[in-house]
Amino acid sequence: xxxxxxxxxxxxxxxxxxxxxxxxxxxxxxxxxxxxxxxxxxxxxxxxxxxxxxxxxxxxxxxxxxxxxxxxxxxxxxxxxxxxxxxxxxxxxxxxxxxxxxxxxxxxxxxxxxxxxxxxxxxxxxxxxxxxxxxxxxxxxxxxxxxxxxxxxxxxxxxxxxxxxxxxxxxxxxxxxxxxxxxxxxxxxxxxxxxxxxxxxxxxxxxxxxxxxxxxxxxxxxxxxxxxxxxxxxxxxxxxxxxxxxxxxxxxxxxxxxxxxxxxxxxxxxxxxxxxxxxxxxxxxxxxxxxxxxxxxxxxxxxxxxxxxxxxxxxxxxxxxxxxxxxxxxxxxxxxxxxxxxxxxxxxxxxxxxxxxxxxxxxxxxxxxxxxxxxxxxxxxxxxxxxxxxxxxxxxxxxxxxxxxxxxxxxxxxxxxxxxxxxxxxxxxxxxxxxxxxxxxxxxxxxxxxxxxxxxxxxxxxxxxxxxxxxxxxxxxxxxxxxxxxxxxxxxxxxxxxxxxxxxxxxxxxxxxxxxxxxxxxxxxxxxxxxxxxxxxxxxxxxxxxxxxxxxxxxxxxxxxxxxxxxxxxxxxxxxxxxxxxxxxxxxxxxxxxxxxxxxx
Numbered sequence: 381x382x383x384x385x386x387x388x389x390x391x392x393x394x395x396x397x398x399x400x401x402x403x404x405x406x407x408x409x410x411x412x413x414x415x416x417x418x419x420x421x422x423x424x425x426x427x428x429x430x431x432x433x434x435x436x437x438x439x440x441x442x443x444x445x446x447x448x449x450x451x452x453x454x455x456x457x458x459x460x461x462x463x464x465x466x467x468x469x470x471x472x473x474x475x476x477x478x479x480x481x482x483x484x485x486x487x488x489x490x491x492x493x494x495x496x497x498x499x500x501x502x503x504x505x506x507x508x509x510x511x512x513x514x515x516x517x518x519x520x521x522x523x524x525x526x527x528x529x530x531x532x533x534x535x536x537x538x539x540x541x542x543x544x545x546x547x548x549x550x551x552x553x554x555x556x557x558x559x560x561x562x563x564x565x566x567x568x569x570x571x572x573x574x575x576x577x578x579x580x581x582x583x584x585x586x587x588x589x590x591x592x593x594x595x596x597x598x599x600x601x602x603x604x605x606x607x608x609x610x611x612x613x614x615x616x617x618x619x620x621x622x623x624x625x626x627x628x629x630x631x632x633x634x635x636x637x638x639x640x641x642x643x644x645x646x647x648x649x650x651x652x653x654x655x656x657x658x659x660x661x662x663x664x665x666x667x668x669x670x671x672x673x674x675x676x677x678x679x680x681x682x683x684x685x686x687x688x689x690x691x692x693x694x695x696x697x698x699x700x701x702x703x704x705x706x707x708x709x710x711x712x713x714x715x716x717x718x719x720x721x722x723x724x725x726x727x728x729x730x731x732x733x734x735x736x737x738x739x740x741x742x743x744x745x746x747x748x749x750x751x752x753x754x755x756x757x758x759x760x761x762x763x764x765x766x767x768x769x770x771x772x773x774x775x776x777x778x779x780x781x782x783x784x785x786x787x788x789x790x791x792x793x794x795x796x797x798x799x800x801x802x803x804x805x806x807x808x809x810x811x812x813x814x815x816x817x818x819x820x821x822x823x824x825x826x827x828x829x830x831x832x833x834x835x836x837x838x839x840x841x842x843x844x845x846x847x848x849x850x851x852x853x854x855x856x857x858x859x860x861x862x863x864x865x866x867x868x869x870x871x872x873x874x875x876x877x878x879x880x881x882x883x884x885x886x887x888x889x890x891x892x893x894x895x896x897x898x899x900x901x902x903x904x905x906x907x908x909x910x911x912x913x914x915x916x917x918x919x920x921x922x923x924x925x926x927x928x929x930x931x932x933x934x935x936x937x938x939x940x941x942x943x944x945x946x947x948x949x950x951x952x953x954x955x956x957x958x959x960x961x962x963x964x965x966x967x968x969x970x971x972x973x974x975x976x977x978x979x980x981x
Contacts, residue, residue, distance in 0.1 A: 382863035396456025397427030418577035488589035503561035505860035509603035520548035541689035543649035560604035590791035617643035649686030730774035739793030881971025891940030931961035
């Protein structure tokens with residue numbers, strides 16, 4: 381029942397998103413190349429963006445309350461109900477004769493299903509991932525409780541654009557904190573459908589299955605981060621841009637240019653990294669469209685979802701990109717040392733992205749690259765994204781916005797690689813070697829129906845290995861599901877450092893609490909809670925003081941308690957005078973709570 385209730389809530393929201401998105405897309409006239417399911421996915425993505433804009437507008441005016449949220453979703457469901465029948469007639473009219481599935485395509489479809497299985501279970505776990513506990517969910521909870529937008533300086537990034545987090549705020553109004561995981565997973569699911577349909581439309585069914593499997597396999601569905609939400613809208617912008625490019629004449633398809641700009645605006649209002657795509661998109665657009673009127677319309681569509689965040693920051697701090705623009709616009713909450721520390725932290729997390737997408741660099745050697753202008757455009761987008769990523773962060777998660785198209789192009793690259801392996805096998809071993817390589821997945825699309833006993837066994841073993849991995853991951857995700865308060869508490873005590881101490885303070889704190897080195901667990905503490913490595917409540921401004929001075933400074937700012945992990949106890953509590961100003965209040969698992977003694981001032 382726990383899983384069914386959450387999936388039912390997601391289905392209602394998806395229906396509302398599709399209803400609003402379809403209503404708007406129907407007014408834009410059909411795209412040049414029709415695909416009913418790709419259009420349905422685009423409608424759902426557009427509906428998500430419209431909900432974000434509606435929630436943002438409500439929150440700006442302090443009206444983002446439960447009743448308004450329910451009314452908006454109900455209106456979307458009504459809009460969907462009015463359009464279901466005509467849409468289904470359209471689907472049937474667009475449905476053409478389907479080619480029979482080849483052996484290779486069936487194997488790829490099985491692989492896609494196996495990869496998707498853990499992703500279906502993953503969102504059901506309680507929140508336990510670093511950034512979602514540090515600021516994504518704390519921000520969403522604050523907005524949900526207050527019904528308005530605000531600057532919450534106790535968070536690490538109080539000035540960030542928070543478009544996608546508004547969906548999490550709505551989910552917290554309507555249900556528990558597992559629902560935001562489903563909205564993160566929704567972005568991955570919609571973009572997976574789009575990758576599959578793009579593969580069908582511009583390549584073939586095998587490429588579609590492999591591309592969708594890669595994207596689903598490297599996505600993270602067990603948290604409430606916003607990277608997959610950004611990926612959805614960047615992909616939606618690319619789809620709309622290509623619809624605009626295929627319009628004849630191009631100037632007649634400016635409606636798709638406006639849709640692309642809107643999607644980019646939603647992405648830019650969710651994460652600063654989305655701004656890195658603007659130079660490439662601007663170059664692509666200016667190559668075909670130079671009329672000021674068309675650019676003005678596109679700019680307006682871009683600004684509607686994101687201008688609030690940037691204008692607010694510019695007016696209040698002078699830095700529209702606060703805090704990352706500090707070196708140009710000046711520092712506000714951060715100091716130069718914070719900036720240096722943040723950059724160093726990103727560099728410390730630099731790593732290679734998932735190996736499944738590395739084959740993207742082989743895509744230009746495919747015949748599909750030569751035949752399809754759309755795939756070439758997608759390929760150049762991928763190369764640009766990787767180049768910008770290499771120059772800026774090299775932090776794998778910052779490449780997530782490009783993963784859907786990287787996955788699609790990598791699927792083509794893998795076919796090139798295995799094609800070369802097959803060709804080499806033919807040269808070295810003759811036809812039997814080619815059949816063996818084909819049976820192992822090298823050239824399945826061109827292999828004979830019966831590729832030989834050894835090749836068949838290799839395929840069976842590969843699929844069995846994938847099934848074993850999938851089942852093991854699914855079992856692990858199922859073990860994380862916590863439908864009762866008892867199982868939830870046991871899970872959180874195991875996976876969230878300092879959870880027990882934070883939970884105690886949430887229930888018993890009677891004043892401000894300063895946390896030390898537990899900023900990745902603040903969602904489970906009192907709301908709000910102060911203390912971080914960066915910003916106005918940075919640790920160094922308090923912890924470097926002598927215990928008496930630290931206690932007096934904290935007490936003067938209204939703090940009554942501090943909480944820390946046991947790993948910090950030897951560093952802080954052994955300093956002379958600590959026991960005179962702090963008294964142990966609570967200890968459990970790996971966390972301790974200390975009361976600031978009234979004699980501190």
